[in-house]
Structure formats: C-alpha cells, structure tokens
Amino acid sequence: SQKLRCITPRCARRVGATPFPSDRSACMRRNALPDSEDGPPEDDSSWTQELSIFKARKNKPSQLASLRNYQAASVSKGNVVAVRSSIAVVEGLNNDAEVGTSLKFGTGDVTGVLLWRRDDNTVFALVNDDDRVAVGEVAECAFSGILQVADEEAGPQTKRKYKVACVPVGDALVGKVVNFCGIPYAEANAGPIGTDVLYPLLNATPSMEDRESIDSPLLTQVKAIDIITPLGKGQALQVSGIQGSGKTQLCIQAVMGQRGTGVRCVYAAVGCSKEQVAETIRALERSGCMEYTTVIVATEDRGLGEQYAAICYAASLAERVRDEGGDSLVVFNTVEALVKLWESITKSIQVDLNVAEGGDGGEELVEYEGMMISAQAAQRRIFFSSLIQRTARMHKRLKGGSLTGLFVVPGSPAQGRKPQMVDKVAHYKHLTEAQKAKLLKALEHQEASEQHDLNTEIVEEFMSMADGQVVLEHARDAATGGPKVDARLSVSRIGSRAYAPALADLASLVRFELAQANDAQLFAANAGTDPMARKALKRAEAVTAVLPQRPGTVCPLEHQVIQLLAVQQGILDNVPLEEVASVLEKITDEVLSLCPTAVAELQQTRMLTQTAKAAIVAALTT
Secondary structure: OOOOOOOOOHHHHOOOOOOOOOOHHHHHHHHOOOOOOOOOOOOOOOHHHHHHHHHHHHHOOOHHHHHHHHHHOOOOEEEEEEEEOOEEEEEOOOOOOOOOEEEEEOOOOEEEEEEEEOOOOEEEEEEOOHHHOOOOOEEEEOEEEEEEEEEOOOEEEEEEEEOEOEEEOOHHHOOOEEOOOOOEOOOOOOOOOOOOOEEEOOOOOOOHHHEOOOOOEOOOOOHHHHHHOOOEOOOEEEEEEOOOOOHHHHHHHHHHOOOOOOOEEEEEEEOOOHHHHHHHHHHHHHOOHHHOEEEEEEOOOOOHHHHHHHHHHHHHHHHHHHHOOOEEEEEEOOOHHHHHHHHHHHHHHHHOOOOOOOOOOOOOEEEEOOEEEEHHHHHHHHHHHHHHOOOEEEOHHHOOOEEEEEEEEEEOOOOOHHHHHHHHHHHOOOOOHHHHHHHHHHHHHHHHHHOOOOOHHHHHHHHHHOOEEEEEOOOOOOOOOOOOEOOOOOEEOOHHHHOOHHHHHHHHHHHHHHHHHHHHHHHOOOOOOOHHHHHHHHHHHHHHHHOOOOOOOOOOHHHHHHHHHHHHOOOOOOOOHHHHHHHHHHHHHHHHHHOHHHHHHHHHHOOOOHHHHHHHHHHHHO
C-alpha cells in the first residue's frame, strides 16, 4: 500500500508565511502548473525549482506500480549449448545480468556464476559441478528483486536485481588452507568456514576516482625486489622466468617478509601438484607465515573453472582487508589458468557457436587504451586485466587500504638470444664437431624446458598490463642457490616512489652502475684492457653477486643498506664471486654489533640520515 506523507508547501516555508495560509486559493495558485501561455511570475525567482520538484514527485514510480512490475518480472531461461572443463556456454539469458551473477542450472541443484558475456547474448559461466550439467539443460539467473532507479535523463526506471555469487572471507580463514569455496583442503566432507562475512567472487575493479596514487613502499625483505624493482602498496608486479628459475621461492620469501608488519597475505596455489602444495605449506609453516596467511588450493587435476575461481577467491579475500583500511598481499603462483581459460572460451566460440576464427569481427582494429589492436586481442586484454586491476590503493575517503599482487607468469620476454647462440656455436673455431653438437643439444634442452611456459606474446602482454616486472635468469645463483634477477629486463613502473627512503639513493646508484657496466661491455673497443671499463665490470659483478639470497631467508632493510654501502665503498671489488655471499654475512654481523644506535634508528625511521650513514661507513672501513 502506498504511504501518504504530509508535505508542507514551500510557500509556507518562506520568511513571513504561515504554515497554513488563510488564503487557500493563493496557495493553490502558487503550486498550480502554469498554462502554456503563462510564464514564471516576475516576483518569484524560485518558480523553476518549484516546478522541477513537482514534476519529480509526479513522475516518481509508485509502490503499486513497482509491485506489478515485480510480479510480472520474468527471468529469461537460457539453454546450455556446451560444457567443458567447468565452463558452460549458455544462450538466451537476460541481457541485463552482469558478470558475477549467480546462475541456476536444471532444478537449481547445480549453481554457477556468469563469467563472460558476448554481444550476441551468449554467456560463459563457471559451473561448480559440470558432470551434472548436460547440453540442452535450462539455465537462469538467480533473481533477487526490483530496483527503482532515478535517472535524470531517462527518467524513473525499474530494473531487475540479480543475486551475486559470493564467497566467505571471514577472519576464521586466517591460517587455513581451503579450496575455492572456503572448505578446508584436507577435509573433503567439512563445510565452508569464515561465512560470517561474504564478498563477491568476481568483484568489480575500483574506478580511477576511488584509487589513490601508489607512493608507499611494501618491503618484501627480498633484495632482488626491494633494490631492483621496488614494490608499492597497491601495485601489480609480474614475476617471470622459465621453469626452475625460482619464481615460487621468490614469492614465498616475499610473504615471509611481511611477518610482524600487519600485512595480511593470501597465497593462491593453483595448477600445481599435490606434492608442490604440501611443500609450499611446509615452507610457510616453518617460517611462521601461516599466522597471517590464507592458502587457496586448486591442484592441477581440477578443472580450469575451479582453478580460475580459486584465483578470484584469493583476490576477494584480500579485497575485504583492503576495504576495511588494511594492507594485503596476494601471490598468484601462476596465471596459466587465466590463459587456458581464455583459450577454452575462444575454442567454444569457434566450435560450439560455429564462428570461424576472426569471423565475428575479431580481426577488426579497435581503439583500446590508446592503441589500435584487433578486437579479439582487446577482448583478451579486458579479460586478463579484470584480475590485474583488482589490485589498488584506495582513496582516503574509502579508508585508504591496499591490495598488492605478485603475478607469476611462467616464461620469458623476447630477447633474441637463441639465434645468436646458435650462430656463435657454428662459428667457434676451437671447438670440435662433437663439442659443438653438445652445445646445440644443451640449447635444445633449454628450449624444451621453456615449452612448459607461456609463449612470449602472452608474457609480454601481461608485462604491458602490470605495474612492473621481475625477470629471473635461467640459472640460479651458484653460491646461494637463490634466484638471480635480470636487472636489464626488470623494472618497476611506479619508480622511486615505491622505494623505502633509506634505499632510494643507494638503489638508484646500483642501477646506474649496472647500466654503466653493460654499456662498457657492449660499446668499449678494448673493454678487456681499458682500466675504467674493467673497473665498471668488476663493480657490476659485485653488485650482481649481492642481490641473490639463500632460500628460506629474508634480508631486512638495515641489512640491505649495510650491504649496498659495502659495495659502494669497494669492499667487495676484490672478493671472488663465489665468496661474496659469505663475506657479506660476516660484514653485516660486524656492522650490526659495532653501531647498534645507527641500526636502531634505521629500523625505526626507515631513513638513512647522514649521522647513521657515517657511522655505518666508519664501521665498514675499520
């Protein structure tokens, strides 16, 4: 039933007017609509405002009309066209349902979530049990109610509201290992935990107005990241390298570095074997990381849909922390599930919908973020970036929380090394044919190992969407066993804003020295005999040897500052490369004991004052 409200006429709210004027006809005339020939009274400047208020009230949809629309609202029933790997292709669903809408299949026992929509009213949905969904089965959006929307241009509108697929993100999940539904990984018959708080599985990315610029560092205590590619709160950083280069180890060390900082961590263990999952959990437990970390598991034997849902679930968990004003770090141990899922969608378009490759305008050039690319490539970038752009530092009016992401992309960017290496081997004069064949076989073995990774185009596409990348070299460091970063290809697009103040100047000199040595090696005519070139190469070798660290260890900020100052003072110039790691550990321990006051100041302020720097340099040179 429609409620009546007593509204005091605006004429009664003016100065000197009584609430109920005795001249009723005057009040009626004042609120009456003018004839077409009449204009606004000359003595009433607020007539236009009065008229707009009257029209808004007159055009506002009544509750009776909304009730009739609610009762008459019909949710279109679609038909399943194909099902493969937890993905269902559905035609005929409501075209106003957005990504993330909850779906029901058959009698409602099987549920799903709308994943992707095409322009021709064909949608792709994640299904929680694809074995129970058959081709031709009915699917429909889960209807929630009717929304009354007041649009200034289109006028009042009535729209359907659908249920959104949500996942548990409560505090009970801290320290737990669960699947994409929040069910404990080792307890198949248990129910979900953390259900006191729910968040959308496919949450919308924050708008530009809701974001804040990234200018606050998130220290990982991993030298390869903090020195070469500093990580800022809210940044999306890509970690690339071939199989066995140490990507997982690097990310676990970054999680270890958040101990005691208040940063909540989420680790998405997706697409790996059960043995690898167990090894990752043991590493996190040994270092005490499970006190502030949640692990989401979807092993390699699970469908692509479940793996993708686990990735999105990890982001949803971190978004809850971000939206409450906290800082979160998410490790996506591989993006391969995204790539394979998109390939599956593309294959469904071609096979199940009988659309030839590029036949639906896929090769047509469109403008996307200032670039002219094919429509198919644009759609792929939109799909990939829907996850990457969930990382953000929120505006202060939205509590200023942050979600930082480490995206592991297996593979390497194009470098043109293989043709050069093959050509060099062919022109070696002092090698026998057997030795040349052995070298070529080693190159083939390397190429075979890289076949397990994503192709170069995909790796570089993710690089263009992320806020920076850490590229690891193929071989690990011989002295420490840790991953080696390729400083030439690694970069943070946030720049010096992401550096801790104590590292800003020191790390910039590191990059300068590495670039100088590279130039000397490439362009110096007598790089082997020129004293300046040899000095630059020697210093670059020392810097490169400083960056790796032993597996399962972290390097606090004060340790990094001491070691970089040791490099700048030339202390490591004559140290054999295989001994640099052990010498650095000894030097660091000595400086910590000689100048505790400077080290304590550095720990508390994260700034390197002239007094503290002088004390550390004096301890290094004595």
